[in-house]
Amino acid sequence: MSGVATVLAKTREQGRAALVGYLPVGFPDLQGSIDAMVAMVESGVDIVEIGVPYTDPLMDGPVIAHAADVALQNGTRLADIFTAVRAVAHAGAPALVMTYWNPVLRYGVDRFADDLARAGGAGLITPDLIPDEGAQWIVAAERNGLDHVFLVAPSSTPQRLRSTTSACTGFVYAASSMGVTGARTSVGDAAEVLVTRTRQMTATPICVGLGVSTGAQAAQVAAFADGVIVGSALVRCLADAASPADGLTAIRELSAELAAGVRRKR
Amino acid sequence: MNDQPSTSAAATGGPQAGRFGDYGGRYVPEALVAALEQLDEARLKARIDPAFQGELERLHRTYSGRPSILTEVPHFAEHAGGARILLKREDLNHTGSHKINNVLGQGLLAKRMGKTRIIAETGAGQHGVASATVAALMGLECVVYMGTKDTQRQALNVARMRLLGAEVIPVSHGSATLKDAINEAMRDWVTNVGTTHYAIGTVTGPHPFPEMVRDFQRIIGVEARAQVLDLVGRLPDAVCACVGGGSNSMGIFHRFIDDESVRLIGFEAGGHGVGTDKHAARFSTGVPGVLHGAYTYVLQDEDGQTLESHSVSAGLDYPSVGPEHSFLRDSGRAEYRPITDTEAMDAFSLLCRTEGIIPAIESAHALAGALEIGRELGPGAVILVNLSGRGDKDVDTAARWFGLLDDEQPDGLEQR
Known part of the structure; x- marks a missing residue:
């Protein structure tokens, strides 16, 4: 069983949802991003999503797009991903890399899979690679024991929910509302409807992303999902901080609040 | 007979759907796949529908x-x-410019699919102007994304689009040109795909756009x-x-x-x-x-x-x-x-x-x-x-x- 599957089995046994936290590598700088990822793990995040900064992040809203811009201006390189992966794995959480497809393609799909596995990574989440185009990646991932997480959306047809979920390992990423990443004041019903529809197709755990920013929202989503994914709200902790130390404090506080949320009695 | 577009693997839905050799494909968020499938179905039907082709031909002759x-x-x-x-x-x-040929076709398709709003990216402004024009003609709402570097060097076209009733949204991040305008249009489309058709202006993007725009x-x-x-x-x-x-x-x-x-x-x-x-x-x-x-x-x-x-x-x-x-x-x-x-x-x-x-x-x-x-x-x-x-x-x-x-x-x- 993969590291991700093990964590999700454990949290299910504990009668709670898992907390998945996203941060991009290189924001505010390389060391700062790694320190923040480790702080998340120490404060209750179960699985870390490590974002690869990319010049054309067309699924991301302004907060994450800005962080990617800064990371690239800082000279963040693709190889830095593996440094972050090693640090997260060392801190004791599965490290899933979230990346647009072209950086992996340019690095070489097989070479990327080999190097990710060697660094102790858990797998990939691919927001612009659907399983239909992912044959080479799935083979490379299987060979290395890496998870391949794909996304489902409210607009997915029943047929696509079936084919996409059957291509997922680790978990299924339910992009809960139509739109790009970013905190929303209301999580809405769309997430629960999507999770219900997805469950009819698969026994693989389902984690919900896009929009969660508070402990209360995390608790709300945890009532029906196997995992709660938080991204922009965590990135904002770093973006809004007056100093690196303040940023880490904010990351710890929000992680703890979210971790309490996913543990609230269902 | 050669004046009809050839039927490619894409049209027959084979394993190479949407591919030109190794090139093409559909590297998009899952949220857009349903809309791309709907569009593919609509444009394949339209390609052999005499009513659609007749209306397009009439617009070519009497409008453009x-x-x-x-x-x-x-x-x-x-x-x-x-x-x-x-x-x-x-x-x-x-x-x-030639841009109107494509937008007349996509405008008719948007209406057939029941979409009330079209969005477009533009570089020189020609595709934006064509989109604003067709939207005015067909009673569609229109939003055009354009990099700020381009809104400056093509100021006249920005005014032209606004005269035609379109909303022009300047995009200042990244390189502030066409590529960033496309990113922003994609973000809009992911969010509003229920009501909105993204009228891509060129032969790129996910399948079926390269083939459909070429056909138009x-x-x-x-x-x-x-x-x-x-x-x-x-x-x-x-x-x-x-x-x-x-x-x-x-x-x-x-x-x-x-x-x-x-x-x-x-x-x-x-x-x-x-x-x-x-x-x-x-x-x-x-x-x-x-x-x-x-x-x-x-x-x-x-x-x-x-x-x-x-x-x-x-x-x-x-x-x-x-x-x-x-x-x-x-x-x-x-x-x-x-x-x-x-x-x-x-x-x-x-x-x-x-x-x-x-x-x-x-x-x-x-x-x-x-x-x-x-x-x-x-x-x-x-x-x-x-x-x-x-x-x-x-x-x-x-x-x-x-x-x-x-x-x-x-x-x-x-x-x-």
Whole structure:
């Protein structure tokens, strides 16, 4: 069983949802991003999503797009991903890399899979690679024991929910509302409807992303999902901080609040 | 029979759906897949529906002014080694370029799919103007995304779109040009896909856009082939077109693909020269990768990050290119060459002064290419050039380039 599957089995046994936290590598700088990822793990995040900064992040809203811009201006390189992966794995959480497809393609799909596995990574989440185009990646991932997480959306047809979920390992990423990443004041019903529809197709755990920013929202989503994914709200902790130390404090506080949320009695 | 688009693997839904050789595909968020499937179904039905084709043909004839004429330019051709040069006058279409051909088709499709809103990206502004125009004609809401670098160099087209009732949203992040406008349009589409059709302006993006846009532009080559045969009595030796995303070039090339004697030559923006980092010559220094939903040649660094392109013409200033061009290039059926800013502007000026036609700076790259090819082919060669747009929008840029602004009134255009 993969590291991700093990964590999700454990949290299910504990009668709670898992907390998945996203941060991009290189924001505010390389060391700062790694320190923040480790702080998340120490404060209750179960699985870390490590974002690869990319010049054309067309699924991301302004907060994450800005962080990617800064990371690239800082000279963040693709190889830095593996440094972050090693640090997260060392801190004791599965490290899933979230990346647009072209950086992996340019690095070489097989070479990327080999190097990710060697660094102790858990797998990939691919927001612009659907399983239909992912044959080479799935083979490379299987060979290395890496998870391949794909996304489902409210607009997915029943047929696509079936084919996409059957291509997922680790978990299924339910992009809960139509739109790009970013905190929303209301999580809405769309997430629960999507999770219900997805469950009819698969026994693989389902984690919900896009929009969660508070402990209360995390608790709300945890009532029906196997995992709660938080991204922009965590990135904002770093973006809004007056100093690196303040940023880490904010990351710890929000992680703890979210971790309490996913543990609230269902 | 050859005037109908061929049925490709994409149309038959085989395992290579949406692929031109290795190129193309559908690298998009799952949230868009249902809309792409709906669009594919609608456009395949429309392609064989006499009612749809009849309505499109009527709009071509009574609204945009098709067929566009063919103009021989003997004085310009004196500089082309004795070759004959024939211009396909897409610049004379309503809105001033070939872009209207595609948008009329996509507008009709949007209405068929029950969408009430269209969004578009634009570089030079020609596709944005065409989209705003068709939206006004068909009663659709229209939002156009445009990089701030382009809203500055194409200010006239921004005003034109607003006059037509469209909302123009300037995009200031990234390189603030066409590529970033596409990112922003994609974000809008992911969010509003229920009500909105994304009318991509060129032959790139996820399947079915490259094939669908080509089919809507294919009429350029269909008409031109018949017109050249009529005028010259034989096929041309070469067909020249500029290549940004590649819709005008695919439009004029496609009908000639089976005519093996006809060379198909695309001209990319060589900017300051392909030895510099300021150009958009994807086939000179790019490598295959994924951008904006398609696998194709992309200007990128060794980490797969997109590199910024450069061109004096906003419409060619794009780091990627339609996937069918990548296929034609690798198969050897078409050739691609860079034309520098200076070569393009020289050809721009030459056409103005010898023939009384002000071309778009984009199209001037094809004109410069035709001069080059003419000198290579020698006397008697017949060269067909797609004059894809007119240069009204470029007067500001050209006036600065050639220093035509009087010292007494340097603020005339500067502070408009």
